[in-house]
Amino acid sequence: MGAPAGPHADRFDVYEFPHGTSFKAHFWAGNRWEYCRDHVDARLREPLDVLLGGLFWDGADGEAEHVDPELFGDGAERHGLLLALSPDRVRELGATRRELADGRGGGIAALRPAFDEHAADPRGWVGDLDTFARLLEDWGRILAEAARRGWVVVGLSG
Incomplete structure (x- = not known):
């Protein structure tokens, strides 16, 4: 986590x-998940759908919402806003991430056969499972710290 400055530095x-890592990595992680998810046991697929769908994957139906409506209301300008999670949603996603880290559905390691066969691209963004897993570990740290502080999580482009 960084060290913000200013009069409200204790609030964010x-x-x-x-x-x-840019949004490109998140975009490609979502695509890699899309390529392999149908080949993953449901005990692992379900929590990954929840976690990734809450953060950056567009979901099985392509309509996952990454901005909690209660934070901005209907019709609010969202230019450059990629993600906005309420404290409750942060806690929910953090709990799902912890379950995966604790081995639910075999944990991220159980994803390797499907990822290697259906999603790996050694020349592409997030082209191997280790890179995919590191991105999820980074998100785990963000979610844990934000949950501890009762904060929202906001992702901005640019």
Whole structure:
């Protein structure tokens, strides 16, 4: 987590993903999940659908909502806003991430055969399971800290 400055620095934090990770990595992680999810046991698929659908994957129907409506209301300007999660949603997604880390459905490691066969691309963004898992670990840290503080999580582009 970063060290914000200013009069309200105690009310927010800044997290920049390591290695210059941009939204592109999140986009491709969602695509990699889409490529392999039908080949994953439901005990792993269900929590990953919840977690990824809450963060950056568009969902099986392509309509996952990444901005909690109670934060901005209907019709609010959302230019540059990629993600906005209420404290309750942060806690829910954090709990799902912890379940996966604790081995629910075999944990992320159980995804390897399906990922390697259906989603891996050594030349592409998030082209292997280890990179995919690191992105989820980063999100786990963000969700845990925000939940601890009772904060919202906001993702901005640009």
